[in-house]
Amino acid sequence: xxxxxxxxxxxxxxxxxxxxxxxxxxxxxxxxxxxxxxxxxxxxxxxxxxxxxxxxxxxxxxxxxxxxxxxxxxxxxxxxxxxxxxxxxxxxxxxxxxxxxxxxxxxxxxxxxxxxxxxxxxxxxxxxxxxxxxxxxxxxxxxxxxxxxxxxxxxxxxxxxxxxxxxxxxxxxxxxxxxxxxxxxxxxxxxxxxxxxxxxxxxxxxxxxxxxxxxxxxxxxxxxxxxxxxxxxxxxxxxxxxxxxxxxxxxxxxxxxxxxxxxxxxxxxxxxxxxxxxxxxxxxxxxxxxxxxxxxxxxxxxxxxxxxxxxxxxxxxxxxxxxxxxxxxxxxxxxxxxxxxxxxxxxxxxxxxxxxxxxxxxxxxxxxxxxxxxxxxxxxxxxxxxxxxxxxxxxxxxxxxxxxxxxxxxxxxxxxxxxxxxxxxxxxxxxxxxxxxxxxxxxxxxxxxxxxxxxxxxxxxxxxxxxxxxxxxxxxxxxxxxxxxxxxxxxxxxxxxxxxxxxxxxxxxxxxxxxxxxxxxxxxxxxxxxxxxxxxxxxxxxxxxxxxxxxxxxxxxxxxxxxxxxxxxxxxxxxxxxxxxxxxxxxxxxxxxxxxxxxxxxxxxxxxxxxxxxxxxxxxxxxxxxxxxxxxxxxxxxxxxxxxxxxxxxxxx
Numbered sequence: 047x048x049x050x051x052x053x054x055x056x057x058x059x060x061x062x063x064x065x066x067x068x069x070x071x072x073x074x075x076x077x078x079x080x081x082x083x084x085x086x087x088x089x090x091x092x093x094x095x096x097x098x099x100x101x102x103x104x105x106x107x108x109x110x111x112x113x114x115x116x117x118x119x120x121x122x123x124x125x126x127x128x129x130x131x132x133x134x135x136x137x138x139x140x141x142x143x144x145x146x147x148x149x150x151x152x153x154x155x156x157x158x159x160x161x162x163x164x165x166x167x168x169x170x171x172x173x174x175x176x177x178x179x180x181x182x183x184x185x186x187x188x189x190x191x192x193x194x195x196x197x198x199x200x201x202x203x204x205x206x207x208x209x210x211x212x213x214x215x216x217x218x219x220x221x222x223x224x225x226x227x228x229x230x231x232x233x234x235x236x237x238x239x240x241x242x243x244x245x246x247x248x249x250x251x252x253x254x255x256x257x258x259x260x261x262x263x264x265x266x267x268x269x270x271x272x273x274x275x276x277x278x279x280x281x282x283x284x285x286x287x288x289x290x291x292x293x294x295x296x297x298x299x300x301x302x303x304x305x306x307x308x309x310x311x312x313x314x315x316x317x318x319x320x321x322x323x324x325x326x327x328x329x330x331x332x333x334x335x336x337x338x339x340x341x342x343x344x345x346x347x348x349x350x351x352x353x354x355x356x357x358x359x360x361x362x363x364x365x366x367x368x369x370x371x372x373x374x375x376x377x378x379x380x381x382x383x384x385x386x387x388x389x390x391x392x393x394x395x396x397x398x399x400x401x402x403x404x405x406x407x408x409x410x411x412x413x414x415x416x417x418x419x420x421x422x423x424x425x426x427x428x429x430x431x432x433x434x435x436x437x438x439x440x441x442x443x444x445x446x447x448x449x450x451x452x453x454x455x456x457x458x459x460x461x462x463x464x465x466x467x468x469x470x471x472x473x474x475x476x477x478x479x480x481x482x483x484x485x486x487x488x489x490x491x492x493x494x495x496x497x498x499x500x501x502x503x504x505x506x507x508x509x510x511x512x513x514x515x516x517x518x519x520x521x522x523x524x525x526x527x528x529x530x531x532x533x534x535x536x537x538x539x540x541x542x543x544x545x546x547x548x549x550x551x552x553x554x555x556x557x558x559x560x561x562x563x564x565x566x567x568x569x570x571x572x573x574x575x576x577x578x579x580x581x582x583x584x585x586x587x588x589x590x591x592x593x594x595x596x597x598x599x600x601x602x603x604x605x606x607x608x609x610x611x612x613x614x615x616x617x618x619x620x621x622x623x624x625x626x627x628x629x630x631x632x633x634x635x636x637x638x639x640x641x642x643x644x645x646x647x648x649x650x651x652x653x654x655x656x657x658x659x660x661x662x663x664x665x666x667x668x669x670x671x672x673x674x675x676x677x678x679x680x681x682x683x684x685x686x687x688x689x690x691x692x693x694x695x696x697x698x699x
Contacts (some may be wrong), residue, residue, distance in 0.1 A: 107277035108324035109167070109231065110363040113517035114413040116156040116326070116423050116458065121513045125170030126425050127505055128182035128233065128460035129478065130174065131225075133161035134218050135186035135286075140248055145199075151243040152474035154467045157202035158191055158214040158241050160221045162465040164204045165481035168224045173466060174479045174489065176228065179505030183230050184283060184427055184460045186237035187218060189257060189265050196243070205485060216239075216378035219272075231236040231326065233460075234269055235283035235427075236262075244286060245333070251291040253284070253309055263313050281326035282317055283427065287370065289334040298334050298351035301527030306332055308391050308527070310355050312355030318361045319534060327359055327427065330368040331409065338380040342613035345378040348408040349424070356420035356663045358521040358569070360532050362552050366458075369409040370428035373444035377404055394444035401447055408550035410455060417660035418569060419522040423458055430462040433475035433495050442496065449500040456509035470471075477698030479631040516575070519658040520558075520672075523549040523567035525619065533616065538630070542586040543626045544616040550616030550628055553578055557614045557675045559668030560690045562646050565619050572671040574698050576633070577613065583631035585612065593677075599642045599645050600692045605678035607694065611636060614693075623688030625681045640676060643667045646691035669695035 053064050072472035106119040118124045133156030142149030154161060162171055175183060181509050191214045195517040198217060209217050225232050238244050239256035249256030266282065271280035288296045288306045298307045314327035331352070336344030345574060348369050373394035375381040380388070396404060406414065413424040431445040432438075466477025470489050473480065478501070480488040490498050523530050525547040531537055533550040541546065551557055554576045559568035571577070585608075592609045599605065608614055608629035616628030643650050645667030653668045662668065667690075669675055677694035680686075 052424075061329050070557040077244060104229075105231070107231070107280060107545040109280045109326055111308055111326070111366065111423055112514045112658075113416055113421055114423055114508065115514045116656065117514050118489055120612075121516075123510050123514050124181070124229070124231070125456070125509060125513065126182045126233075126428070126458035126460065128231075128425075128458075129178065129464035130179055130182055130184045130186065130235075130428065130462045131160045131171075131175075131221070131459055131465055131467070132156070132186050132463045133159055133210065134191050134214060134221075134241075135188045135235075136241035137161070138191075138244050147583060152466075154474060155202075157198055158188075158194060158200060159202065159217045159462070159651035160185065160465070162467075162481055163206050163217070164202050165467070165483065165488065166205050166487050167355045168206050168220065170487075171465060171479070172224050172228050172230075174487070175225075175230065178464070178478055178490070179233040179502075181230060182233060182265035182280070182460070183225050183464070184233045184235050185221060185225070186235045186286070187269070188238040188241045189236065189262065190239065191215060191218065191239045192265050192268065222273060222279060227670065229278070231280040232273075233281040233283050233326075234273070234279065235286060236266065236269075237286040245289065247292055251289050251363070252296055252304065252306070253288070254303065257290055259303070259309060260521065263316060266313055266317060267321045269462065270317050274322045274324075277324065279325075281328050282314075282322075282368070283330070283368065284313055284327040286330065287333040287692065288330065290336065290643055295333075295335040298332060298347070298542055299355045299524075299526065299667075307351070307355055307357070312358075314357065314365070315360045315532070318359060318364060318606070319537070323361055326366050327357075327364050327428070328366045328368050329357060330370070330427065330695050333370070335616065336380060338386045339389050342498050344376065344380070344388070346408070348377075349412055350408055351411055352420045353418075354656070355524060356422075356522050358419075358523065358530075358532050358552065360534050360537070360552060361520070362519050362554050362571075366425050367409075367412050368425040369424060371405070371409075371448065372429060373431060373441045373448075377408060393448075394438075394440040397446075398447045398450075401444070402451055405448075405451055406491065410457070413457070414455070415658070417518060417520055417656035419520045419660050421517075425460065426452065427460045428462040429459065430476050431497065433477075433490065433497055434471070435475045436496070445497065446500050449504050452504060453507040456507070459504070504544045518656065519555060519570060520572070521552065521555060521569040521687065522660045523551065523557075523569060523616075525549040525565050530618070535578075536584070539584070542584075542628060544627050546620045548616065548618040548626075548628075553582075553613075556630075557616065558643070559657065559660060559666055560675075560678065560693060561616070561649070561664040561666045561685065562691060563622060563689050564661050564664040565622075566661035566666075567617065568657045568666075568668060570657065570671070572656065574674070577612035577630075577674070577698075578615065579633045581631065585609070585616070585629045587620075587627045587629055588625065599638075599677070599694050602683075603679040603681045603691060605679045605694075610638065612680070614678065617678060617690075619689075621688075623682065624690050627678045634676065636676075637699055640673075640694050642679075642692050643669065643695055648690075667693050669693065672698055674698055 138144040331349035376392040378390035466479035555569040606627035612629035679692040
């Protein structure tokens with residue numbers, strides 16, 4: 047949940063009640079709404095969606111990705127139509143008593159559990175999610191919750207007596223079971239370190255702000271293993287809204303203890319290798335850097351850094367990027383009022399087309415540009431707005447425009463939040479479903495919530511359905527600060543070039559391009575799916591023993607060439623000097639002969655080359671889609687760096 051802390055002062059949070067005023071009449075709202083349900087209406091109040099909305103169980107796990115789409119085990123598109131059931135990550139504001147509702151966000155005390163279990167049976171809450179047209183639930187948790195052995199208070203589960211005496215983690219287990227039993231996909235979300243409302247200067251700014259990176263990783267491996275036998279637990283959302291602490295910014299690629307790219311890359315690989323190979327790995331962009339003061343650099347990078355440095359996981363087809371958008375924040379606005387407020391526009395200040403341009407630049411280009419090293423689904427895992435009491439016309443217009451954009455782009459989404467409290471139809475109005483202390487439900491479809499039309503448009507919107515054809519994969523290798531071995535086979539093999547920085551493509555891809563400096567590489571499976579032999583045979587080549595007599599394809603240069611029947615799948619460098627070509631056995635005959643591609647002075651890539659700029663600011667060489675790299679050439683003569691200078695490209699067939 048978004049609430050940026052500025053110099054120790056919390057900005058207003060999405061979900062906080064806002065000052066009410068009578069909204070102006072709108073032509074789009076000229077039709078009189080249905081009468082609001084009375085305060086004493088039964089729990090089932092609220093119209094369900096038409097039968098045309100697909101039911102939650104109509105998919106086959108596990109989930110994976112093909113290009114910009116998430117797909118199920120049959121290869122059919124699975125659009126993440128999701129919402130956030132918050133509470134297990136904490137609602138306590140950090141001052142006063144956690145047991146006093148007044149000291150919990152918006153007066154809603156979750157008691158370290160998904161919200162609402164004191165007011166409604168879990169089955170009723172889950173059924174409400176079905177009525178909303180959802181197929182997925184993002185389920186936040188805190189690291190503290192995992193280790194909390196205190197039983198929940200009986201009053202906190204008054205509507206669910208079977209949960210009395212359970213720990214928060216056991217209640218979380220029950221929520222997972224109820225959701226997946228109803229057919230939902232569940233995305234586990236590490237929202238906070240401590241069980242406290244997010245997101246200020248609160249010890250939750252980074253994955254390692256209030257705990258060690260080691261504990262963060264071990265907790266995630268524990269959670270991934272805990273639900274490994276439940277195939278509808280579909281994803282691991284690694285951390286929520288990484289942002290600046292009082293003194294330090296997170297970064298994307300510097301290789302230090304605040305490097306969110308490196309931390310998420312490392313943990314994503316560990317989850318897929320050690321805990322559960324079926325999970326989607328979901329990486330959110332950076333939420334905030336810099337001090338929000340006019341004249342000083344500051345902003346919300348979101349997913350903009352991905353175009354120059356993207357993740358490559360050890361298992362292809364498991365990466366999803368995510369981003370959050372709220373109307374009261376902006377690309378350079380923290381969302382604060384008063385201290386920390388700047389003159390930068392908020393998202394709600396943009397007109398429709400300008401908003402769309404900003405959204406594309408900050409996040410949606412990742413999904414809209416195909417055949418790039420960064421191409422992946424983009425999941426808007428948080429967005430939301432106030433309901434019945436929201437009278438700010440800018441907020442209302444922003445929400446409608448944002449929903450229109452989600453519809454037009456056929457985007458995956460998750461609304462924040464799903465569950466809230468009300469008394470006499472008043473309270474924190476951001477949720478789509480509210481329960482009062484007597485267990486009476488108020489829903490977005492009761493007839494008096496202005497968001498209903500936009501919500502229906504969103505969940506009923508036509509979009510891509512059915513089978514999605516397998517897409518070519520293009521992946522970046524970035525051994526910038528150490529090894530970047532994305533081959534599971536090579537991770538299990540002995541160190542093939544001790545002391546060097548090593549890079550290797552995932553096992554279902556081959557090397558397609560190299561940069562002259564910087565150490566970057568490009569992998570693909572274009573033209574040859576799963577080219578490597580299933581027995582995993584490989585060889586680390588460090589000399590010219592396989593260069594055929596009379597075929598000096600890079601005269602005067604040292605050539606690291608694979609033997610016949612093998613292709614380059616990785617490499618290693620010592621400083622700038624290339625030291626090894628890693629050659630893998632092919633499962634079928636490969637072409638011979640070939641052509642030399644030089645890139646020591648400028649880019650040399652095929653016309654219309656796919657993959658994108660995998661080494662920004664460096665010259666690059668790349669083979670064609672129907673070729674493979676058979677060798678790498680370099681020189682260590684005086685004045686040369688020893689970096690890759692040429693590659694030998696041969697036809698796959």
